[in-house]
Amino acid sequence: MLTQSDSLSPMTPRLISAAATTLLLAASLPAQTPKSPHLTLPEYAQSSPDGTTVAWALKQPEGSTLHLTTLADPDPAKERLIAPNGATNCSNTAPVWSPDGNTLAFTSTCTSKQEKPGQPELFLWSRATGEVKQLTHVTGSIDQAAWSPDGKSIAFLFVENATRKASPLAAEDPAVGVIAEDNIEIQGVYGIDVTTGKGSWLIPATPDMHVYEFAYSPNGSEFAFIGAPAPGENNWWIAKLYIMQALRGGDHPIDGFCHKDSRFICSIGPHLILDPTTTPTALHGLQIAVPRWSPDGKRIAFIGGLMSDQGFTGGDVWAINADGKSPPFDVTPNIDGTPTFEAWLDDHKIGMVEYRRGHILLPDYNVDAQTYVPNSAGDLGEIALGSEPIHNAMSFTEFGQFAFIKSSFTQGPEVWAGDLAALKQISHINDAFKPTQKTESIEWVNEGFHVQGWLTYPANYDPKKKYPLVVSVHGGPSGNADPAMESDRSVNWPEHGYFLFQPNPRGSFGQGEKFVQANRKDFGYGDLRDILAGMDAIEAKFPIDKNREGLEGWSYGGYMTMFAVTQTHRFRAATAGAGIANWLSYYGENAIDQWMTPFFGATVYDDPSVYAKSSPITFIKQAKTPLLLIVGERDGECPAPQSFEMWHALHALGVKTQLVVYPNEGHHFIDPAHLADRNTRELKWFDENMPKSRE
Numbered sequence: 001m002l003t004q005s006d007s008l009s010p011m012t013p014r015l016i017s018a019a020a021t022t023l024l025l026a027a028s029l030p031a032q033t034p035k036s037p038h039l040t041l042p043e044y045a046q047s048s049p050d051g052t053t054v055a056w057a058l059k060q061p062e063g064s065t066l067h068l069t070t071l072a073d074p075d076p077a078k079e080r081l082i083a084p085n086g087a088t089n090c091s092n093t094a095p096v097w098s099p100d101g102n103t104l105a106f107t108s109t110c111t112s113k114q115e116k117p118g119q120p121e122l123f124l125w126s127r128a129t130g131e132v133k134q135l136t137h138v139t140g141s142i143d144q145a146a147w148s149p150d151g152k153s154i155a156f157l158f159v160e161n162a163t164r165k166a167s168p169l170a171a172e173d174p175a176v177g178v179i180a181e182d183n184i185e186i187q188g189v190y191g192i193d194v195t196t197g198k199g200s201w202l203i204p205a206t207p208d209m210h211v212y213e214f215a216y217s218p219n220g221s222e223f224a225f226i227g228a229p230a231p232g233e234n235n236w237w238i239a240k241l242y243i244m245q246a247l248r249g250g251d252h253p254i255d256g257f258c259h260k261d262s263r264f265i266c267s268i269g270p271h272l273i274l275d276p277t278t279t280p281t282a283l284h285g286l287q288i289a290v291p292r293w294s295p296d297g298k299r300i301a302f303i304g305g306l307m308s309d310q311g312f313t314g315g316d317v318w319a320i321n322a323d324g325k326s327p328p329f330d331v332t333p334n335i336d337g338t339p340t341f342e343a344w345l346d347d348h349k350i351g352m353v354e355y356r357r358g359h360i361l362l363p364d365y366n367v368d369a370q371t372y373v374p375n376s377a378g379d380l381g382e383i384a385l386g387s388e389p390i391h392n393a394m395s396f397t398e399f400g401q402f403a404f405i406k407s408s409f410t411q412g413p414e415v416w417a418g419d420l421a422a423l424k425q426i427s428h429i430n431d432a433f434k435p436t437q438k439t440e441s442i443e444w445v446n447e448g449f450h451v452q453g454w455l456t457y458p459a460n461y462d463p464k465k466k467y468p469l470v471v472s473v474h475g476g477p478s479g480n481a482d483p484a485m486e487s488d489r490s491v492n493w494p495e496h497g498y499f500l501f502q503p504n505p506r507g508s509f510g511q512g513e514k515f516v517q518a519n520r521k522d523f524g525y526g527d528l529r530d531i532l533a534g535m536d537a538i539e540a541k542f543p544i545d546k547n548r549e550g551l552e553g554w555s556y557g558g559y560m561t562m563f564a565v566t567q568t569h570r571f572r573a574a575t576a577g578a579g580i581a582n583w584l585s586y587y588g589e590n591a592i593d594q595w596m597t598p599f600f601g602a603t604v605y606d607d608p609s610v611y612a613k614s615s616p617i618t619f620i621k622q623a624k625t626p627l628l629l630i631v632g633e634r635d636g637e638c639p640a641p642q643s644f645e646m647w648h649a650l651h652a653l654g655v656k657t658q659l660v661v662y663p664n665e666g667h668h669f670i671d672p673a674h675l676a677d678r679n680t681r682e683l684k685w686f687d688e689n690m691p692k693s694r695e
Contacts, residue, residue, distance in 0.1 A: 056095070096154075189201070237287055301318065352364075555638055
């Protein structure tokens with residue numbers, strides 16, 4: 001299937017010479033941790049309704065700080081810090097402005113002594129008085145707070161008595177007790193009256209309904225929300241769109257969700273509007289996210305497409321009548337890029353954030369005609385947007401003022417705000433980080449697909465010399481390598497003398513939904529051919545040492561690494577982080593099996609052959625590349641047994657390999673010491689297994 005001279009036929013095994021194998025469990029190394037910029041990360045940039053002030057948070061090792069910056073004079077020395085009683089030993093983040101702009105809600109761990117230490121609560125800051133007061137006294141997780149349109153109440157996603165974040169990216173609880181029944185975190189929507197501080201469930205968290213996202217209708221009389229049965233981390237891929245009516249306390253809701261003395265909005269319902277598993281449209285079997293009401297309350301827009309991770313949204317923009325009596329329709333058919341976030345501009349027009357071959361665009365679409373509004377696609381350039389909690393979200397006002405977190409290969413993440421024609425850099429926390437390595441967009445054509453990726457030059461690049469190459473495959477597969485400055489979460493390969501190639505092969509965002517869906521039932525084949533063709537393209541143009549090419553990736557990128565080494569001997573060394581060795585066994589081991597059916601077309605029990613076809617273990621006797629395997633002990637998304645299975649096979653076959661399991665880590669590593677150790681190991685592995693040629 002592959003065109004390279006050293007590629008292997010999938011059914012032609014080769015004998016492998018013996019090599020040393022070692023199993024280590026998170027031991028430290030004496031080698032020096034590679035240097036990379038320790039970027040400070042701003043988040044949650046929110047413009048006030050009048051466009052005069054930007055609220056934003058700054059992640060700090062000791063806890064986030066909440067900042068207010070005046071757009072007219074964004075001098076960092078004049079920023080205002082918001083914290084209860086000026087506390088500095090706690091975290092303040094996730095600001096949300098009230099509709100009138102007079103009050104700022106935010107979450108804080110600077111709570112009274114009656115709360116559990118570290119428990120986030122909602123606080124209110126008054127613009128008029130500067131006073132900060134605690135609003136909630138709950139126990140559990142708080143996320144995506146939203147003001148009601150009348151400004152009298154605040155709703156938020158809530159997991160009562162949460163022990164962990166209800167996400168497959170977080171470290172799983174130990175697998176003890178009644179599996180799939182005990183220790184399940186279920187998320188609903190809770191509401192608080194801002195005057196009395198009294199609260200109650202608006203959409204109760206029940207085994208039948210885990211809520212992922214919600215939105216108030218324009219008049220506050222209804223909620224649109226996306227939900228599915230528990231466990232929530234598994235069932236987002238089959239979530240449906242609902243509407244739930246909202247009543248005031250005293251209106252006697254039929255389901256008894258509200259206390260009789262409550263004054264805030266409470267709910268009855270819900271009413272199913274869209275089921276992607278049964279719709280006759282092209283949305284059938286796909287995923288939905290980011291529900292947004294039209295200003296007149298008659299329609300709901302959302303992002304619909306093939307998505308592999310909750311929170312990493314991409315697809316087309318769809319719309320449906322709020323009565324649910326007609327099928328949804330695609331507002332952006334055949335769009336060249338990937339819309340990731342949308343907002344209604346008026347009853348007939350939607351603006352969106354579109355990722356297209358490395359660029360962030362802001363096009364508008366006519367909803368009724370499903371056509372692009374000419375001359376509306378402002379191009380913000382080759383940048384990445386950092387946002388919480390919704391992918392590529394932007395804050396904007398009716399006056400056309402925007403606020404967002406922007407980063408690029410040449411600038412660390414900073415807060416930007418203002419009119420699009422005159423954006424201002426609001427923060428300057430990462431100005432000191434100026435990379436010396438050049439990065440450029442690389443585009444090539446393979447098998448009829450136009451493919452894009454990023455190539456970063458080695459430090460102190462000399463075109464007369466030859467350099468090794470590391471290919472880094474992103475996760476997903478529905479995702480993309482974006483133009484963001486390297487952080488300390490991964491090795492800065494160019495700093496150590498490597499070319500770094502980050503391809504966006506078929507299955508990636510940024511080149512239309514057809515491109516995203518091009519690797520369905522074909523994992524590891526077409527996308528690997530795209531990557532190898534991209535390598536051919538850069539080898540023809542740049543001084544690459546073909547004897548020193550390595551491969552690495554995390555999650556789906558870890559799987560691609562495992563699979564690639566069974567298909568080609570082109571790579572001299574590889575590292576697979578949180579990878580997948582055997583799709584058949586993986587189906588029964590992971591905590592999120594629902595994501596697999598849209599990609600494979602059937603469950604593993606109905607069509608095991610399609611899973612075996614793309615499993616590295618099927619072709620394991622063809623592997624001979626030295627492979628480092630890294631995984632978190634409590635990873636529920638790509639469980640550690642998958643890495644054990646790959647390690648065991650390579651070890652038995654005499655292929656050089658090493659497995660490192662990091663204690664208490666989930667799919668996303670948290671411990672800085674583990675991150676540093678991981679980086680050191682990866683760099684050492686490549687240096688040892690791709691030694692410099694004697695000159």
